[in-house]
Amino acid sequence: MKTEKGFHPDYHRIKVVMTDGTEFETYSTYGKEGDTLTLDIDPKTHPAWTGGGQHLVDRGGRLSKFKKKFEGLF
Numbered sequence: 494m495k496t497e498k499g500f501h502p503d504y505h506r507i508k509v510v511m512t513d514g515t516e517f518e519t520y521s522t523y524g525k526e527g528d529t530l531t532l533d534i535d536p537k538t539h540p541a542w543t544g545g546g547q548h549l550v551d552r553g554g555r556l557s558k559f560k561k562k563f564e565g566l567f
Contacts, residue, residue, distance in 0.1 A: 503522060504520045504521065507527070510530070511532055513537070
């Protein structure tokens with residue numbers, strides 16, 4: 494089977510630097526061979542990855558209005 498040139502992404506080795514300074518190498522389509530990707534958000538500590546901070550904050554009563562509107566559905 495023939496593939497068109499440029500059809501597949503260019504995977505190459507890059508270095509990833511975590512917010513705590515630790516580093517690792519991986520393959521990515523980011524940048525070019527040998528580039529460094531410095532993370533702003535660390536998956537070892539950020540709630541999106543760790544599951545922390547799962548409480549909802551009710552700003553301006555929006556959560557209360559939603560709960561009241563849909564209280565019989567769930």
